[in-house]
Amino acid sequence: MLSKLCKLCAPVQLLRLPYYLHSKLQSITMDSFNQRLKSLIVKLHEINALKFGNFKMKVGINSPVYFDLRVIVSYPKVMGSLSRLLWEFSNSSLDPFDHICGVPYTALPIASIISVEADVPMLIRRKETKDYGTRKLIEGKFEEGDRCLIIEDVVTSGSSILETFRDLKTEGLSVTEAIVVVDREQGGIQNLASHGLKMRSLCTLTQIMNTLLEKGKVDQNTVDQVKNYISLTQIPLKDYVPLKEVSKRNRLSMSFMDRAQETKSLVAAKLFRIMAEKRTNLCLSMDTTNSMELLELASKVGAHICLLKIHIDIIKDFSKDFITNLVALAKEYNFLILEDRKFADIGHVVKLQYSQGVHEISSWADLVTVHPIPGPGIISGLKAALEELSQQDRGCFIVVEMSSQGNLNSADYKTAAVKLAMTHSDFVVGIVCQSSSLVPDPGLIQLTPGVKLDKGSDTLGQQYNSPEHVVLNGADVAVVGRGITEAQDIIGTVKEFQTRLWEAYEKRISPNE
Ligand code: S5P
Numbered sequence: 001m002l003s004k005l006c007k008l009c010a011p012v013q014l015l016r017l018p019y020y021l022h023s024k025l026q027s028i029t030m031d032s033f034n035q036r037l038k039s040l041i042v043k044l045h046e047i048n049a050l051k052f053g054n055f056k057m058k059v060g061i062n063s064p065v066y067f068d069l070r071v072i073v074s075y076p077k078v079m080g081s082l083s084r085l086l087w088e089f090s091n092s093s094l095d096p097f098d099h100i101c102g103v104p105y106t107a108l109p110i111a112s113i114i115s116v117e118a119d120v121p122m123l124i125r126r127k128e129t130k131d132y133g134t135r136k137l138i139e140g141k142f143e144e145g146d147r148c149l150i151i152e153d154v155v156t157s158g159s160s161i162l163e164t165f166r167d168l169k170t171e172g173l174s175v176t177e178a179i180v181v182v183d184r185e186q187g188g189i190q191n192l193a194s195h196g197l198k199m200r201s202l203c204t205l206t207q208i209m210n211t212l213l214e215k216g217k218v219d220q221n222t223v224d225q226v227k228n229y230i231s232l233t234q235i236p237l238k239d240y241v242p243l244k245e246v247s248k249r250n251r252l253s254m255s256f257m258d259r260a261q262e263t264k265s266l267v268a269a270k271l272f273r274i275m276a277e278k279r280t281n282l283c284l285s286m287d288t289t290n291s292m293e294l295l296e297l298a299s300k301v302g303a304h305i306c307l308l309k310i311h312i313d314i315i316k317d318f319s320k321d322f323i324t325n326l327v328a329l330a331k332e333y334n335f336l337i338l339e340d341r342k343f344a345d346i347g348h349v350v351k352l353q354y355s356q357g358v359h360e361i362s363s364w365a366d367l368v369t370v371h372p373i374p375g376p377g378i379i380s381g382l383k384a385a386l387e388e389l390s391q392q393d394r395g396c397f398i399v400v401e402m403s404s405q406g407n408l409n410s411a412d413y414k415t416a417a418v419k420l421a422m423t424h425s426d427f428v429v430g431i432v433c434q435s436s437s438l439v440p441d442p443g444l445i446q447l448t449p450g451v452k453l454d455k456g457s458d459t460l461g462q463q464y465n466s467p468e469h470v471v472l473n474g475a476d477v478a479v480v481g482r483g484i485t486e487a488q489d490i491i492g493t494v495k496e497f498q499t500r501l502w503e504a505y506e507k508r509i510s511p512n513e
Contacts, residue, residue, distance in 0.1 A: 436474025
């Protein structure tokens with residue numbers, strides 16, 4: 001794939017020598033290479049791409065040294081010489097490859113320079129998949145089985161490289177190697193090796209410290225501090241969801257029965273089966289304050305729904321009998337109960353909110369909803385409550401994207417929330433959201449509220465889409481509230497939702513029939 005001529009050997013760029021001459025020249029130019037590397041290190045220090053002090057790292061650990069190679073985009077000459085040196089250093093001994101891919105975002109300009117100057121095709125990994133159009137993880141032209149080299153700026157634990165590695169492999173590319181500018185020597189090489197990926201670096205943190213000491217840019221005390229920090233602080237991989245957990249199958253074209261095999265959660269498998277058996281993907285949301293009204297409606301529509309969603313905290317006349325009757329109806333009509341509690345506190349408190357108080361939610365609700373804002377502790381809190389009760393068949397939906405206008409769910413929040421859902425997919429049955437790209441795993445269920453027979457909105461910010469629209473946008477289960485509860489003909493409307501949602505689902509899984 002790559003040209004037999006060396007194009008990126010900076011001192012001889014114009015000569016484009018054959019390889020045998022190139023290698024002779026290489027030994028002569030080794031000194032010059034080392035000099036150029038040392039000048040680059042000094043330059044990076046000068047432009048504040050490398051700082052000393054006390055910094056909180058992404059992984060939550062404090063560090064006496066911090067790299068911010070993002071600044072190089074403001075120094076084109078530095079960016080150029082860094083990219084050339086990285087390529088020159090690794091180029092001759094790499095595994096064969098057809099493409100290069102920079103880890104977003106800092107390594108993107110580095111990979112672009114290498115791509116243009118060495119004439120190697122490049123691929124771009126999307127950090128967030130698009131909500132519309134092709135839904136690709138990787139942009140660029142490639143065939144299944146093509147080989148790809150990963151390029152990264154700084155490696156700590158290696159988790160960012162592994163995310164790019166996973167997405168490239170998910171799209172069918174073969175990846176064996178990564179080249180990086182700086183290895184912080186904190187376990188990255190070992191972590192990557194444990195996932196079958198080799199890594200080579202242009203320089204290590206130790207080399208950088210030695211050069212800065214030699215050039216009088218730092219004192220011995222700083223060098224010792226950094227060396228001590230490296231030897232004591234190896235950083236494990238955190239929150240990385242390996243490839244095997246992301247099925248290559250596209251859930252949008254899979255049947256609910258097939259997807260029941262893909263989930264790790266007992267209650268998700270049960271819901272998939274109920275949907276397939278009853279031919280309904282309708283969840284009725286009963287936001288009523290009266291328990292009798294709720295039970296009456298549940299018995300009228302129970303045969304047409306897979307899930308009944310309630311807000312127990314708005315019921316004025318709550319009693320244990322009400323719960324007993326509700327659970328009996330769920331059994332009789334074969335639907336599950338979702339308490340839309342939207343837990344959002346620290347693990348310790350949600351554990352109590354879930355299992356204690358007047359409502360004792362965990363004793364009767366098959367499923368609950370959870371805002372992931374507090375982080376993984378909220379899931380551990382809910383699980384801890386179940387362990388004490390020895391309950392197995394419970395689960396939760398994570399609210400990732402809300403249906404209301406002006407909601408504050410940013411792209412980064414959504415990405416992190418989906419990651420949390422995938423890491424805990426034994427307990428998280430699915431994701432509450434509006435767009436299909438947020439549910440990558442066929443074992444997870446997309447629950448979409450904001451549904452009426454026609455598009456529209458209410459006066460308090462709720463936004464509605466039609467049954468066909470939401471199913472096309474990935475909804476596995478559609479949540480309908482006032483679209484049913486405020487209808488003149490409740491049974492007729494429930495049946496209309498059931499039919500339209502189910503037909504849209506059938507069309508989605510077999511578009512040509
Ligand atoms: O983003 C969301 C998430 C949920 S769970 N938007 C929502 O509307 N919900 C819930 O769905 C909301 O709490 C309410 O119970 C139901 C929608 O009711 P409707 O009457 O607007 O259909």
